[in-house]
Amino acid sequence: MQSDYYGKVFLYNDNKLPLSAFDDFFNSRSFKMFGSDNLYQLIRYAREISPDLLIFDMQEQSESDFSPLLHFNTEIPVIDYPVIVLQNETQPFITHPSIAHYLRLPRDVKLLTDITESYGLGHKNHQILLLDRYREETDVLHNYLKQENLNYFEVHNARAAELYLQKNKPQIFCIEPDSAYTSIINKHLHDKLFYVDRDKDITEIRNFLH
Numbered sequence: 001m002q003s004d005y006y007g008k009v010f011l012y013n014d015n016k017l018p019l020s021a022f023d024d025f026f027n028s029r030s031f032k033m034f035g036s037d038n039l040y041q042l043i044r045y046a047r048e049i050s051p052d053l054l055i056f057d058m059q060e061q062s063e064s065d066f067s068p069l070l071h072f073n074t075e076i077p078v079i080d081y082p083v084i085v086l087q088n089e090t091q092p093f094i095t096h097p098s099i100a101h102y103l104r105l106p107r108d109v110k111l112l113t114d115i116t117e118s119y120g121l122g123h124k125n126h127q128i129l130l131l132d133r134y135r136e137e138t139d140v141l142h143n144y145l146k147q148e149n150l151n152y153f154e155v156h157n158a159r160a161a162e163l164y165l166q167k168n169k170p171q172i173f174c175i176e177p178d179s180a181y182t183s184i185i186n187k188h189l190h191d192k193l194f195y196v197d198r199d200k201d202i203t204e205i206r207n208f209l210h
Contacts, residue, residue, distance in 0.1 A: 005031060010051040010053070011036070013037050030121070031116065053119060054082070089107060126168065177197065
């Protein structure tokens with residue numbers, strides 16, 4: 001791998017877009033990509049080389065089918081890198097604890113860029129790191145962040161949040177209370193750590209940012 005790459009991306013592709021399009025996208029952001037529509041080949045490579053990002057492109061699924069990801073988890077039980085799932089605009093997601101980001105293309109292509117750059121070069125100026133469970137419906141917290149035009153990085157997996165903190169320094173770190181996320185606290189203490197309930201008032205965060 002060339003020295004000017006920030007990391008390696010493994011991509012499972014269901015042929016919605018040609019691999020060359022993804023290769024150009026990640027190459028321009030200094031990631032070396034290995035892509036395949038052969039899950040067993042991807043698993044074989046992952047047993048020998050740990051990627052820095054793992055992406056499952058599920059856009060062509062006629063119905064929500066996460067069996068490739070579930071099978072990957074069975075074969076590679078310890079996933080120590082962020083997992084991103086790409087879905088189309090209509091099919092529902094099936095949540096899984098190993099997934100760090102759920103994106104819909106083409107709507108979230110800018111978000112994919114932000115995520116890639118955050119785990120790669122880093123040094124992003126997000127005001128907030130938000131570690132919470134995934135859900136698509138709106139809530140008090142997300143409505144506030146959007147109304148105030150606040151810059152935040154949302155992640156749904158504790159290990160991925162830890163990797164993000166290694167290269168980025170958000171102003172505040174918000175965690176949705178959940179026992180699955182507590183392991184990150186002692187590893188990455190943050191002087192502005194908030195536990196947030198997304199459906200309740202967020203006065204403490206509002207007062208700090210303003």
